[in-house]
Amino acid sequence: MSKRNEYAIQLKPLIIKSDFGELEDFLILNSNLPGPRANLELAYAFADCLRDTQYIDDILWKTLNGWAKITAEDTSRDSLKEFIPFCAVQALGGIFSCVDSKKKEKVSELLQAAANDSRWRVREAVAIGLQWIEEEDFRAAESIFNKWIDDGSLLERRAIIAALAHPPVLNNKDNVLFCLKITEGILADLTNLNREVRKTEGFRVLKKGLEYAISVFVAKAPNEGFELMKKWAQKNDHDIKKIIKSNLGKSRLAKKFDKQVHEVLVVLTGNFA
Known part of the structure; x- marks a missing residue:
């Protein structure tokens, strides 16, 4: 079993029960930050899980929006918490096909804002998120x-x-x-x-x-x-x-x-x- 699938198994229960505090802790703990390479397998697994739910409720939607808006000023340089907006931004692209037209417009706005972020990892998350949309x-x-x-x-x-x-x-x-x-x-x-x-x-x-x-x-x-x-x-x-x-x-x-x-x-x- 791939690491991506292993992470998905661990993430799904946290997403299903909307335990976003524990979910955030899990993502940060396994982020591989600080370091040169964030845990991409974990980030992709997070998007996989959200896509698989096929239903983004209001709490999950607001949580993703809030995480995507975590600014550079809210995190220190190479902070572990930088992994949270990274995961959220690319996952917004992952759920694009699962949300209504109003939310699709919001996803586009959030990705556009993140594309101008001073943090290169967040900018990379935008490209990944857009690739999720392209593939769908x-x-x-x-x-x-x-x-x-x-x-x-x-x-x-x-x-x-x-x-x-x-x-x-x-x-x-x-x-x-x-x-x-x-x-x-x-x-x-x-x-x-x-x-x-x-x-x-x-x-x-x-x-x-x-x-x-x-x-x-x-x-x-x-x-x-x-x-x-x-x-x-x-x-x-x-x-x-x-x-x-x-x-x-x-x-x-x-x-x-x-x-x-x-x-x-x-x-x-x-x-x-």
Whole structure:
């Protein structure tokens, strides 16, 4: 039996009897924090259990909302309690298909707020939560992304990119084309950012996400993907060129599409200032 299943067996009775104080203690005690890697198996098991209930009552809903809103100011750096919003945020994505339209809207709002959190673990929980939604209903995830994207912060856009670079949902060509469309819009907006904005944490993490995610999309739709890369390789923007170059170096492209990679590199090196 996997650790994830073992945790689920321990979590279910606490959830069923709504013993959220004991549940919180259990999550914190087994969080693996402080440390470099939180207990992802436990967090996933928590979401599994909530999804399996298929019914989110008012007490559980309010508890999840409260946990998701635990701020950085409420926890010290590398605090064990940081695991609670991490679990709650990703689990909100897990229960998305189980709640009504009003609660779905609230889930989207909570994930959007958490995407701007100063804590990287909470931001990762957003990407995981969005991936839960994608796996259940990609069109619902599309709706969320389309709502965020136009006025979204750099961190929100990073959450979208990280969530979309999820292989289980990229076997559908329409899904991949949506990813490329989102990518193109983000790259276009990046070219308009001034030097000061490019020094921010938001820009740094978005750029880092783009430096690998594009290759994930391109590997699934090489014809459209390499055309996109070739187009952006021609742009006179140092950061955009670095993003394209980084993706070309990923083995998922370099090993399988050497001819196309070479073609883009020719364009890139001919224009790289």
